[in-house]
Amino acid sequence: MIIKLVKMSVINLLRIALKALQRNKLRAFLTMLGIIIGVASVITMMSIGEGSKQSITATFSNMGANMITVMPYNNMPMPGGVRLGAASVQTLTLSDVTKVKENVHNISAVSPGVSSSGQAIKGANNWPTSMQGVSPDYLFIRKLSIAKGTNFTDEQIRESAKVCVIGQTVVDNLFTNGVNPVGQIIRFGKIPFQVIGVLAPKGQNTFGQDQDDILLAPYTTVMKRVLATIYLQNIYASAVSENASSGATDEIIQTIRDNHHLRAGVENDFDVRTQADLIQTIGSTSSMMTTLLTAVAGISLVIGGIGIMNIMYVSVTERTREIGLRMSIGARGKDIMWQFLTEAVMISITGGLIGVTLGITASLTISNLLSWPTIISESSIIISFLVCALTGVFFGYYPAVKASQLDPIEALRYE
Amino acid sequence: MGFILEIKELKREFVVGSQIVRALKGVSFSVETGEFLTIMGSSGSGKSTMLNILGCLDKATSGEYLLDGVNVKQLDRDALATLRNKKIGFVFQAYNLLPRTSALENVELPLLYQKGVSHKDRRDRAMTALEQVKLADRYDHTPSQLSGGQQQRVAIARALVNEPVMILADEATGNLDTRTSYEIMTLMQELNQDHKKTIVFVTHEPDIAAFSSRTVMLRDGIVQRDTPNANIKSAREALNSLPVSDDYQIS
Ligand SMILES: Nc1ncnc2c1ncn2[C@@H]1O[C@H](COP(=O)(O)OP(=O)(O)OP(=O)(O)O)[C@@H](O)[C@H]1O
Ligand SMILES: [Mg+2]
Numbered sequence: 084m085i086i087k088l089v090k091m092s093v094i095n096l097l098r099i100a101l102k103a104l105q106r107n108k109l110r111a112f113l114t115m116l117g118i119i120i121g122v123a124s125v126i127t128m129m130s131i132g133e134g135s136k137q138s139i140t141a142t143f144s145n146m147g148a149n150m151i152t153v154m155p156y157n158n159m160p161m162p163g164g165v166r167l168g169a170a171s172v173q174t175l176t177l178s179d180v181t182k183v184k185e186n187v188h189n190i191s192a193v194s195p196g197v198s199s200s201g202q203a204i205k206g207a208n209n210w211p212t213s214m215q216g217v218s219p220d221y222l223f224i225r226k227l228s229i230a231k232g233t234n235f236t237d238e239q240i241r242e243s244a245k246v247c248v249i250g251q252t253v254v255d256n257l258f259t260n261g262v263n264p265v266g267q268i269i270r271f272g273k274i275p276f277q278v279i280g281v282l283a284p285k286g287q288n289t290f291g292q293d294q295d296d297i298l299l300a301p302y303t304t305v306m307k308r309v310l311a312t313i314y315l316q317n318i319y320a321s322a323v324s325e326n327a328s329s330g331a332t333d334e335i336i337q338t339i340r341d342n343h344h345l346r347a348g349v350e351n352d353f354d355v356r357t358q359a360d361l362i363q364t365i366g367s368t369s370s371m372m373t374t375l376l377t378a379v380a381g382i383s384l385v386i387g388g389i390g391i392m393n394i395m396y397v398s399v400t401e402r403t404r405e406i407g408l409r410m411s412i413g414a415r416g417k418d419i420m421w422q423f424l425t426e427a428v429m430i431s432i433t434g435g436l437i438g439v440t441l442g443i444t445a446s447l448t449i450s451n452l453l454s455w456p457t458i459i460s461e462s463s464i465i466i467s468f469l470v471c472a473l474t475g476v477f478f479g480y481y482p483a484v485k486a487s488q489l490d491p492i493e494a495l496r497y498e
Numbered sequence: 499m500g501f502i503l504e505i506k507e508l509k510r511e512f513v514v515g516s517q518i519v520r521a522l523k524g525v526s527f528s529v530e531t532g533e534f535l536t537i538m539g540s541s542g543s544g545k546s547t548m549l550n551i552l553g554c555l556d557k558a559t560s561g562e563y564l565l566d567g568v569n570v571k572q573l574d575r576d577a578l579a580t581l582r583n584k585k586i587g588f589v590f591q592a593y594n595l596l597p598r599t600s601a602l603e604n605v606e607l608p609l610l611y612q613k614g615v616s617h618k619d620r621r622d623r624a625m626t627a628l629e630q631v632k633l634a635d636r637y638d639h640t641p642s643q644l645s646g647g648q649q650q651r652v653a654i655a656r657a658l659v660n661e662p663v664m665i666l667a668d669e670a671t672g673n674l675d676t677r678t679s680y681e682i683m684t685l686m687q688e689l690n691q692d693h694k695k696t697i698v699f700v701t702h703e704p705d706i707a708a709f710s711s712r713t714v715m716l717r718d719g720i721v722q723r724d725t726p727n728a729n730i731k732s733a734r735e736a737l738n739s740l741p742v743s744d745d746y747q748i749s
């Protein structure tokens with residue numbers, strides 16, 4: 084094909100096709116429109132998809148990428164692997180925490196987790212939130228840090244001390260007068276707690292959750308004084324590294340099974356999730372959405388291609404006399420074929436370029452106006468551009484072949 | 499002088515449904531280099547069919563056709579196209595210019611299908627051809643901005659630009675009034691006499707044939723008469739004898 088092309092120089096070919104398109108600019112543009120919209124939407128969809136995927140991943144890493152969470156087993160799995168109502172199932176106890184601490188390698192921190200929802204009150208201000216009972220290691224596990232004051236100590240755990248560490252949102256809602264909250268007494272329900280520390284703010288995560296609406300207290304305090312329970316809702320652990328988390332998970336499962344005296348073949352009465360699992364689950368859900376959106380956008384690209392084919396057919400019919408004339412002055416069948424193919428590809432590539440520009444503009448506008456995270460990947464540009472060019476070749480080929488096979492005399496006589 | 503084309507027992511049959519239309523039933527004649535031949539005959543006598551075969555747009559069902567010494571029968575579609583590009587210049591009754599395209603670009607067209615002609619070369623040669631038909635000053639006009647006669651002159655320039663060995667015209671004056679027809683014939687005579695172009699001109703008007711050096715009369719697909727013209731009329735004189743109008747002046 085290349086050798087044949089050289090016969091009639093490529094530049095001439097481009098010149099002929101370009102002149103033919105210039106003779107009907109509006110039509111060329113309308114033909115392009117399908118491709119423009121197709122490419123622009125593919126790029127925009129992919130950038131939204133990629134952007135949200137990365138921000139979800141970032142959120143989870145920010146929450147502690149190495150975190151392993153143990154939950155009581157609940158046999159009502161929800162779609163996407165999220166399970167609800169764990170609090171109503173009571174299988175985890177402090178002895179599990181102790182065993183995990185003793186037996187599991189490759190973990191750097193463990194914390195029990197219990198929680199109770201209620202009102203936090205300071206003077207006339209109150210704020211509905213939930214109190215989490217955890218150990219001091221919880222801060223490490225969740226990558227939280229103290230901005231003011233201190234974390235609670237093992238001593239305070241042992242004493243079931245009525246102390247708490249609060250997040251910025253809780254501060255903002257309870258201490259409206261700008262008083263330093265550290266050292267102040269607040270009430271959670273009826274129980275007074277002394278605020279000993281304030282957490283550094285983290286802001287919202289991708290899901291719009293406020294990560295600063297947080298109220299931490301020693302787990303012993305929450306278990307004895309607030310909930311009066313001996314059961315845990317969670318055990319949190321932190322693997323020494325992301326790679327170690329799967330090995331650590333297996334060990335945790337074995338340790339708790341042993342502690343629960345589960346015989347081989349009996350199902351776990353608890354559930355272990357790593358952050359990596361969650362990232363994967365949510366990531367795959369979001370990439371499914373991306374695929375879906377991109378597929379829809381891709382369909383519009385195909386429709387754009389069919390538009391090109393349609394117009395090229397019309398164009399061949401309409402320009403039958405032109406084709407006859409070109410043949411009579413020496414154009415060979417393949418010259419005619421290349422001309423129409425080049426026209427089709429020029430339309431699709433120009434449409435592709437405009438579409439890419441429009442897609443990038445749309446992505447940037449969306450992230451600016453709606454503050455959605457968007458990431459324009461090079462691959463999405465390259466892929467949609469290539470698809471475009473191929474669309475032109477594919478849908479331009481048959482009209483071009485049809486044109487090349489016309490009989491010059493009949494073509495010249497065509498009315 | 500040698501023969502530019504020779505045809506022997508040329509036949510052309512069209513199959514239409516179950517019927518066979520014999521458009522040419524065995525035509526033989528030769529044309530010498532530098533001749534100005536008109537092919538005449540009533541409608542349906544096979545003139546266009548003849549010209550299409552001479553122009554390598556169509557192939558004979560049987561018979562021989564030698565163009566500039568080449569036996570056309572053995573050539574394939576692509577080779578015929580190349581032959582048309584190099585050796586033949588067509589002029590049609592309906593001009594067949596590309597719409598919304600300048601006269602210059604229309605004239606350049608045949609050169610676009612030749613390799614090794616540079617952009618500047620193409621421009622220059624097209625401009626020269628336009629000068630030959632006295633339309634150089636209208637080079638940037640599109641067909642819709644030109645009269646019928648001017649359009650036909652652009653078409654003639656397009657037929658000249660590839661320096662063909664012969665010019666074939668099928669009722670090139672068919673759409674034009676007498677005066678404009680004579681202008682075109684003046685141009686044709688000039689090309690024939692001053693530039694030594696061989697011309698085969700199809701017409702069914704005897705006064706047009708009077709400007710040529712020889713007339714082949716077809717009738718029902720056979721040559722009825724083949725007569726040299728002893729008394730070639732000058733198209734310029736004929737033009738000048740028409741009622742005066744300063745529309746067209748030949749320098
Ligand atoms: N493609 C074709 N299929 C069938 N018959 C054809 C075809 N082309 C020409 N003919 C027939 O061949 C005969 C000669 O046609 P041609 O066009 O050569 O006539 P012509 O002398 O040019 O007539 P006119 O002066 O009207 O242009 C006619 O009977 C015509 O019907
Ligand atoms: Mg005819």
